[in-house]
Amino acid sequence: MSKKNPRLKDLLLICVLVTVVGGISHYTITNPLGLSRLLYYFQAPLIQLSNSCKPDTPDWMEDIQGYAVKNMGTPASQLAYINVEGDAFHCETGWKDGVFGDEPLQPDTRFRFASTTKTVTAVAILDLINRKLLSLDDRVVDLLLGDETPASALKDSRVGEITIAHLLSHRGGWDRERSQDPMFTRNVKPWCPYKPEELTKTSLFYDPGSVEAYSNLGYCLLGLVIEKITDKPFRDYIRSHFDLSENTLEFVDGAYLKDEVFYDFRNEDFYTQNYFEAMDFYALSSSAGLSGSALDLAVLVKKSLENEPLTILAGVKKNCASVAVQECFGYGTFRYQPSPDVIPLHIHGGKLPGASSAIILDPYGGVLVWMGAGAHPPQDNSLQEFYDYIREALERSSPH
Template sequence: MPRQKLFSTVRLRDLALLIVSISVLVISAHLWISDRLLVLRSVYPLESMVSRTTLTCSPGAPVWLGETLLFATESQGSLANQIAYIEPDGKRHHCENGWEGTLIASPRLSETTRFRYASLSKLITADATLAIINSGGLRLDAALVEIFPELVPSRDARLREVTIGHLLSHQAGFDRMKSEDPLFSLRKNTWCPYDIKALSSQMLDFSPGERYSYSNRGYCLLGAVLEKVTGKPFRQLIEEMYSLSDQGVRFIDGPYLKDEVRYDFRNGDFFSERYYQRFDFHALSAVAGLSGNASALAQLIHSMLRRQPLNILSATVGEGCDLSEYMNCYGYGVYVHKQSNSQLSVSMQGGVLPGSRSVAVIDEHGGVTVLLGSGQPLEGFEQTVKLYQKMYYSIEQYYKAGIAGAVSLPLGAK
């Protein structure tokens, strides 16, 4: 090939490469500016593959723990995860994967890395309430108006019927699908726990005890009840009852703590990293106010199961309640779940905050599993259900295979 023709070919090839490179940069810049979340979502599968390689587990941990984390990383939009499982006899196992912050560039996630517990905090509120009841400082059938007489007179006469038991089991008459949840309202400040009397001017969404409906308001009111009957601020009371600081568990006030994981918001179209500025985390103390690691919470829950005579598994679920549905058949702080055509009964509670998902599972043998994740699935709860189902069947198969120390605990399920 003549020298001049060779140079022309090289120049044309270089020019074409330059045009392609510039085009890629321009398109990428345009997408980053116009739809940054789309770009981040498109690279997630690659990041997920990298994060999965960091999986580490404690010696002797059941295989299903690691498999659960790998599934969560792949399907739940969560690059950093913790899982802890305490066997019925108290033996603890744990697994972790991912990094605390930026992929590869930050420290590896550890067993002690902090996550927000979100609504798993309700388990502590429920247990604390039952502890006060067990000690005689409160009654399960005590009416809310007995503790807060300023609620009488009330706009809705049914308010007189609301009991502590109703609040614990999400049967107090609040339905967030019908009336606004003041704890997570973006339009106005919450009346709970600051102005309980404001409840007297509101209407309930259904008669107390008529049905179940998950309620943040109910658990905020439980926090206010505990303050009233003990004479102590809720956070102080919980710290004293559970020695939280000794276990690395802390209340959050909004901003992220130094030892906290970095959350992934790419699958959310509304809230971003500064979402906490929109909520009152002091008001959320009894509802979604705690943070810590999976092992610490699993240990706390495992200890709760020994509380007598009442504990979070003591409630009897109403007859006719469909146990195969999630968030449907509530006891004290947990709902009972049993898959169709399966034998295992579990009690569960999920947690949701922007950029994170969590779940606690108490199986009928007395085992406790806590999973904490730093992201959220794009498809929402429908995708989360797939994770729940995988955990459920993994736990069921684990017990079928036979482990030492398994004993049956009553879940109140009929």
């Protein structure tokens, strides 16, 4: 009977090891974030155990936090909810200083609001309208450049037709899907808010009011309108009008603040921790420049619903398609109702590299705000599924 060659056994083992190491090396080189993304599936169940909620907080809020950790790629997150009676609840999950860090997340830990900043800008604009200092039908060109601006001075005459209502509801006529977003062009200083006269040189893709196309530029212009009406720099007006000295809300200038959460970038395909070096956060003040806690933002939004007659629930067109996310904008939020037999939500989401956020208003008078220090996996339906999960939780918990 022949004996197996021990050297052959060693060679086979070496071949297996080389194959495994080579496969891992190839995977790491061709998909450098793949291992960290794979690792997250093992980290997520442990991160969920760190969840901490205010006493008497509804169970469904903890469920949402668990879902967010697992499906939204956020190892640290805050969730705040204020019901119709004004009772406030909050949950915090994860650590301020990174996964399994030394500092458990707190209710006042700072997150970047990203585009949920736009809802705050909309609240400020609607307040000026409610106080008769501004009108929805006011033309933006007249407000920023003066009533005497002739049509002949405009490269595209339709620019002269853009109103405050158009900017609030993303119907100004620009389309960042068809041309580069001037507010987020890397390492290029945007013309807004520094040179409002450049508005005369812009061209539109659509007639104002005819097509909804999400626009950071439109909300930058709204920030300039606030400056013109109040005769104050936008940041100064927001700080004083909302008394930011009494809460965590503050503008960011790019670099991370000391009380700010650590952001997770493993689901970003392009941006890393230093992304802010290529962006102008002063220019983004009115569209994506605020930061603070989920609870303080929820308080601000809830209080704004008391202002009449116009609130951020207004402005939705009756015939718009509310079955899809971000397809039915009003004045600072979009309406989302995937089918007639479920409750409608009014939402504004936010996204910066490594940071996600959402403001969600239910039909019962409640306000929910979620902040996440991460990005959801690159799947087209992740965000919509998250909103659906929240909607189902709100439906189950409603006494109506």
